[in-house]
Amino acid sequence: MFVLYLTPMSEVKRTILTEVKKNSDGSRVGILHTRQGNVNTPTFMPDGTRGVVKSLLPEQVAATGVQIVLANTYHLHLQPGEDVIKSLGDVHGFGKWKGPILTDSGGFQVFSLSKLRKITEEGVTFKHPVTGEMRLITPETSIQIQLALGADMIVAFDHLTGLDDESRKDTLEAFERTHRWLERCIAEFKRLTDNLEPSRRPILFGVVQGGLDLELRRKSLEIVQNSEVGGIAIGGLSVGESKEEMYKILEFLAPLYDNSARPRFLLGVGDPPDIRFAIEHGIDMLDCVLPTRNARHATIWIEGDKKVHLTNAKFVNDPLPIMEGCDCYSCHSGYSRGFLRHQFKVGEPLAGSLASIHNLRYLSRICESYRPSVE
């Protein structure tokens, strides 16, 4: 068969995700096998860009139900550098996170640092936002860095563009380049990991692009699925488009995943309704800065996915916890909204930490609601 001829490789045959159950709402329950242990899916993964989930101890992160944490290739490469991290016990020993760690490739910075970067076919040259230093990241170096960091799951270096009106014209270029770069990522990955036992290899995710164009999305998914990658990442969403547009793509892709043993990772989505929608359309893993960033900005979720600003004046004397009935540490310990409002107003970092714990628990609980039998 043509597809098999293209993909006779070990990564495709390897069972990276064991599908435990299909739910009637379209979601699926699974066990993700990484070299750093198994993880229950669907799962939400907070971003610890610089090697830690901001303002939280690993124990506090784990206590929210989170099982995987992200780190970022671009940030850790620039500072302190993968050599330093390697010498300090790779990303696990560095940040003391015992579970699996996934690194993002730096592809997001192609988008978020668009004013500070230049794209060529070779790769992307970034100007350091602070020092002005120029640094080239290529598909090959991204893979090298991620492996040196010691991540258990890594992402192919892709070309991400925004989906605001201005940037949509770049979709085709980004789509094509992403696939050319994927081949180079895979080649480099194989070169550096072929000598490892398959069970000791990190999992490489290829990234699906294509903007809002359904045909491009179909083609991109096909290309990624026919590549020697261990996981499928859906990229290029939640970057300026409407929710309806994002949902349309997720809905379109849902029936097209061809291999239940490969995890599907939706990059960068973390608004509770979006998480639910994604999970109910076959997504197993999601990461996002939203729960922790919002928390540091005093915004938390309560029942019904409602956003609440804890700095609001109405909370001055409020003795209630962030969310009644919540089983997170912050709510369970009884910290009042009045206390949190005050600590936010005076700039006390503990307030952001307590709110982060709550928001992470809120998202973990959403994921757990799809996998009751596994708990």
Add this chain to the structure above:
RNA sequence: GCAGAGUUAGUGAAGCGGUCAAACACAAGAGACUGUAAAUCUCUCGGCAUUCGCCUUCGAAGGUUCGAAUCCUUCACUCUGCA
């Protein structure tokens, strides 16, 4: 007592004849944030109308001027020197 300096919206602080309802910072109020240049950013912040606009303000009271937060006089208070 004498000589200087000062008193500006919640606070600090610019302004020194028209372009001043009055810079800026903080405080206050509201909001944004989706693979983290983000413990950040945006808006509002005398009163009313909330579109045009109108009204009351720059220690107090008088005065000069077409026009004063800005110049003059007196008073009140604050600070710094000398007694």
